[in-house]
Amino acid sequence: MRVIVPFDASDPKTRLAPVLSAQERRAFADAMLSDVLAAIDRAGHDAHVITTAEVDVPTPTTVDTRPLSTALNDALSTVDRPVAIVMADLPLVTSHTVSRLFDAEGDLVIAPGLGGGTNALVIRTPAFHVDYHGASCRKHREIADRLGLSVTECDSRRLATDIDEPADLREVLLHTDGRAARWLQDRDFSIAVSSGRVSADRKLE
Amino acid sequence: MRVIVPFDASDPKTRLAPVLSAQERRAFADAMLSDVLAAIDRAGHDAHVITTAEVDVPTPTTVDTRPLSTALNDALSTVDRPVAIVMADLPLVTSHTVSRLFDAEGDLVIAPGLGGGTNALVIRTPAFHVDYHGASCRKHREIADRLGLSVTECDSRRLATDIDEPADLREVLLHTDGRAARWLQDRDFSIAVSSGRVSADRKLE
Numbered sequence: 001m002r003v004i005v006p007f008d009a010s011d012p013k014t015r016l017a018p019v020l021s022a023q024e025r026r027a028f029a030d031a032m033l034s035d036v037l038a039a040i041d042r043a044g045h046d047a048h049v050i051t052t053a054e055v056d057v058p059t060p061t062t063v064d065t066r067p068l069s070t071a072l073n074d075a076l077s078t079v080d081r082p083v084a085i086v087m088a089d090l091p092l093v094t095s096h097t098v099s100r101l102f103d104a105e106g107d108l109v110i111a112p113g114l115g116g117g118t119n120a121l122v123i124r125t126p127a128f129h130v131d132y133h134g135a136s137c138r139k140h141r142e143i144a145d146r147l148g149l150s151v152t153e154c155d156s157r158r159l160a161t162d163i164d165e166p167a168d169l170r171e172v173l174l175h176t177d178g179r180a181a182r183w184l185q186d187r188d189f190s191i192a193v194s195s196g197r198v199s200a201d202r203k204l205e
Numbered sequence: 206m207r208v209i210v211p212f213d214a215s216d217p218k219t220r221l222a223p224v225l226s227a228q229e230r231r232a233f234a235d236a237m238l239s240d241v242l243a244a245i246d247r248a249g250h251d252a253h254v255i256t257t258a259e260v261d262v263p264t265p266t267t268v269d270t271r272p273l274s275t276a277l278n279d280a281l282s283t284v285d286r287p288v289a290i291v292m293a294d295l296p297l298v299t300s301h302t303v304s305r306l307f308d309a310e311g312d313l314v315i316a317p318g319l320g321g322g323t324n325a326l327v328i329r330t331p332a333f334h335v336d337y338h339g340a341s342c343r344k345h346r347e348i349a350d351r352l353g354l355s356v357t358e359c360d361s362r363r364l365a366t367d368i369d370e371p372a373d374l375r376e377v378l379l380h381t382d383g384r385a386a387r388w389l390q391d392r393d394f395s396i397a398v399s400s401g402r403v404s405a406d407r408k409l410e
Contacts, residue, residue: 097360112362114319115372116379116396116403134398137379155302157317157365167320174321174342191321193339198321 001045001102001122002079006068007033007088009053019166019202028183032163033057035091035178042095045084045102050075069132082124090119091172091180092158101159106152108144111159112137119159125149169200206250206307206327207284211273212238212293214258224371224407233388237368238262240296240383247300250307254293255280274337287329295324296377296385297363306364311357313349316364317342324364330354374405 011022012029020028033049037059040047049061050071064071072085084102086093101111101120109122116135127147131139144151161171163180172181173191188203216227217234225233238254242264245252254266255276269276277290289307291298306316306325314327321340332352336344349356366376368385377386378396393408 100360112380114362114366115375116398135379135396135403155305155361155363157319157362158360160362160365161319170321171319174340175317191340193321198340 001082001084003040003045003047003084003086003098004072004075004079005033005036005040005047005049005059005086005088006072007049007051007055008068009051009055010065013089013164015165016163016169019169024187028180029089030055031179031183032091033088035176035180036086036088036093038178039093039095039098040086043098043102045098047086048075049088069130072132073129076123076129081126082122084120084122085130086120087113087162089162089164090159091163091178092161092175094158097156097158100156101154104152104154105150107149108140109152109154110137110140111154111156113162114160117162119162120154167199170198173200174198206287206289208245208250208252208289208291208303209277209280209284210238210241210245210252210254210264210291210293211277212254212256212260213273214256214260215270218294218369220370221368221374224374229392233385234294235260236384236388237296238293240381240385241291241293241298243383244298244300244303245291248303248307250289250303252291253280274335277337278334281328281334286331287327289325289327290335291325292318292367294367294369295364296368296383297366297380299363302361302363305361306359309357309359310355312354313345314357314359315342315345316359316361318367319365322367324367325359372404375403378405379403 013025016025037047037057047059049057049059050064051061052065107125108128110118111120113119116137118136118140141151163172172184189200192199192201218230221230242252242262252264254262254264255269256266257270307327312330313333315323316325318324321342323341323345346356368377377389394405397404397406
């Protein structure tokens with residue numbers, strides 16, 4: 001399946017600013033993108049990155065600086081169905097997760113993210129368009145309902161866990177050993193357990 | 206399958222104190238427990254609640270005021286295998302989720318929670334014991350490794366989403382229509398979207 005992976009290369013992951021510098025955030029975003037592309041590749045599918053600026057990956061890329069939904073709907077208009085969209089900040093995703101997503105039936109398969117987002121879609125009909133603003137998971141269901149499409153939910157913690165905030169970093173350290181996890185470990189992030197709660201803490205010099 | 210559902214009836218859900226009174230937290234915890242028990246029942250399995258104080262549910266209950274792991278290991282010692290443990294604060298769980306969990310193979314099936322916890326287990330061997338303190342997901346894997354057990358991960362957002370903090374409430378409103386969701390709606394909680402982010406806000410008089 002053709003898999004579009006949108007990537008924000010321009011000041012990405014601003015909500016990680018409390019723990020990572022701007023340069024570090026870009027490097028960490030690159031590492032997460034690499035993990036997602038590796039999972040798609042191992043699952044036997046072809047990724048295409050739509051990025052806001054140049055990025056160094058062994059995958060076809062298109063630079064598009066327009067808003068996310070505009071860029072994606074334009075890209076969708078040029079490819080055959082089925083097509084998938086998988087976000088770039090999902091380092092917990094494995095090839096098995098990708099296969100589960102693509103094996104789900106339905107005109108539209110939605111993998112909701114935590115907080116109402118849409119972390120992955122499989123689109124099997126030409127009519128559907130995306131709208132990623134706000135509670136996009138609901139919006140995508142509404143668009144599908146208006147078009148009379150069958151919708152399946154892909155219930156995956158690994159697809160639901162997008163890494164946006166410092167509290168999310170623990171998930172990377174707990175559940176993956178890819179580039180993003182090693183990048184964090186190399187910058188002295190580790191799992192800390194206090195009062196029964198788990199956090200990802202950075203050792204300061 | 207026999208399913209043990211541990212329930213904290215004594216000052217539950219303290220991290221929801223910023224938005225709910227003590228009495229409301231207990232009522233909301235009861236509503237979440239009802240949703241979990243209904244999902245287990247609809248999936249055709251027998252739940253047994255181990256609670257720290259009396260609770261009004263149409264399910265066999267045992268009151269046990271000891272620490273969680275102690276109470277559960279004692280309960281495990283008296284039941285046949287296979288046996289499952291499903292937490293009571295998972296209102297996103299459906300009968301389909303329960304069936305997916307129980308259909309997974311392996312001596313031990315783990316459904317990790319966000320933040321390193323263990324939200325559900327299926328135990329198919331007498332040897333295994335639980336330890337819910339701290340990053341219990343890792344601990345349960347280590348215990349299984351020491352015993353030479355096969356371990357399967359159940360990758361489910363619905364099982365991973367335990368409702369502990371105000372930010373978690375949006376998941377209940379976005380993805381369920383059970384008792385817990387209706388309880389929140391009746392107390393004027395609703396989904397709010399601002400600056401592209403989603404939250405569950407309470408309308409104040």
